[in-house]
Structures are given as C-alpha cells and as structure tokens.
Amino acid sequence: MLDARDGGHFHGRPWLREAFLRVPREQFIPDRVWWPWPGEDGLHPVIDRTVRPRQWMRAVYTAQASLITQVEDGRVRPEEGPTKAEFTSAASCPAVVVDMLHCLDPGPQDVVLEIGTGSGYSTALLAQRVRPANLVTMEIDTHLADLAREKLAGLGLRPTVVAGDAEQGHSERAPYTRIISTAAVRQVPQSWLLQAAPGAVIVAPLNGPFGHDALLRLVADGQGNGEGRLVSGVAFMKLRGQRRPVPYADLGWPAMGGPWPAYADAEYRVTVVRGRQEIQIC
Secondary structure (H helix, E strand, O other): OOOOOOOOOOOOOHHHHHHHHHOOHHHHOOOEEEOOOOOOOOOEOEEEOOOOHHHHHHHHOOOOOOEEEEEHHHOEOHHHOOEOOOEEEEEOOHHHHHHHHHHHOOOOOOOEEEEOOOOOHHHHHHHOOOOHHHEEEEEOOHHHHHHHHHHHHHOOOOOEEEEOOHHHOOHHHOOEEEEEEOOEEOOOOHHHHHOEEEEEEEEEEEEOOOOOEEEEEEEEOOOOOEEEEEEEEEOOOEOHHHOOOOOHHHHOOOOOOOOOOOOOOOOEEEEEEOOEEEEEEO
16 A cells, blocks of 8 residues: 555655565554544444454554554553543554655664654664664653563664653754654744754654644754744644643744645745744745
C-alpha cells in the first residue's frame, strides 16, 4: 500500500524503504492494544496477541491504523477490556510514521532529536539511517522509555533514550540538525528552535482550528526562529504540557469566514520569530 502511493512515503527515499523492511514492527507493539475505531457499543476493543495472533499481526501492519498503547496515562490497563477513556499514547500508523520520516529526510551525519519515543518503532527506523551516537529520543513516561530502550537493545540498537519532558528539548546534545516530534503541539516550543542548528529541519504535528492536526515542516535559522509550511493532515496526541486548549488567535492562526482551504489548494506558511508563531494562508 505504501509503495502504491503517488507522493511522499518511500518515493525518493530508498533508505526509508530498506529501513521499513529491515525493522520488525511487531517487536515494538505490546501483546495487548486497543483498536483505534470503536465498535457499535462505542468502546474501543482490545486486540490480544495471545488470543488472536493473526488478527493482532494484521493490525500491526495495517497501513492506516494507529494502535493505542496507553489510556489515561496508564491508569486504564488493556486487561480491563474495551474502553472509551482518553488515549494518551499510541503506535502511530505505518503510513504516517513513514511520511514523517520522508519529510525529515535525515542523513547519516545528522544529529537528531526525537520527541516522544513511545513504542520505539520510529526510533528504530531512524537508527537505520542515523548513527546511534547522533540519535537522542525523549519520552516523558519513564515506563515507556524503559520498555523502548529494552526493545531497541533487543535489535542491537542503542540510541540515547532519555526519560524527561521533551518540550524542553535536550540541550546536552544540541545543536540538532533534525528534530521530529511524534506528539502534537499547539505552538512550536522555543527550546526546540534554540537547540536547532542553522538550516535544521523540524517536523511536528501542529494542532489547528480545522478539526485535526497538520504536519509541519519548519526550517530553523539557528537563532531561535523558523519558517516553513503545513504539509498534510494528521492526528496525534498532544504533548502533555500543551494539552490545555488555547484560543487559536493567541497561537497566530488567522480568522476564517468560510471553510479552510485544502492543502492542495493553498499554502499554509508558518513562521516563528522571537517566540511568536504566525500562520498565513497564501
């Protein structure tokens, strides 16, 4: 399915296709996960590898399916069965994982900061391209960070896995030439821009007023500012520090008297200058 897509994904990125084939996604998915779409009862069912291994494996490799790995910050367990509680962590669907890495397009010499280790799957794909010494991944949940570190080591991959608040970045290894976030932000954290090298690429889901998040590709100037555009629609959980709603006007979004134009019909330009974010539609 990914090969058949017209743009993005593996196109022009042979390293990414090779990495996808090399890394077993099932290595990073828990034996019990919630399916992202609710049943007729309104509850999200649990898929259990030990009970239905073929169903579980099909779910792992369904291109457009994110698998829910944490609910209510871990207060709800998969053993408790189907739920409609709030999702707080997921293994992003393969299509989105690949497309984000396509936009990031790191090289072997890049120094990369990944925000939101989660299961560690995206980290493993990055580790096929980036030297372990140049790859830092951060996860706010200590338990998830420990699990990901163990799963990565099981494949002989040993990037730096940091348990901490990634909204503050990781200055010890800065400056970074690539930064990628697997959690959505309402505003690009200034710490990421301050830790970005001149010309660094930042890829992150940016929450917008149109009912979904948008994939942002931003280029930093090395002085705390950045300029870029929104690429496509995506859906992600928010950074914990940015869960609280903020008026979109305060986040630099323009007022719209009608429907928001599609990404193919308009260019959404994003600038961040001295901590002030602004989105323009051209």
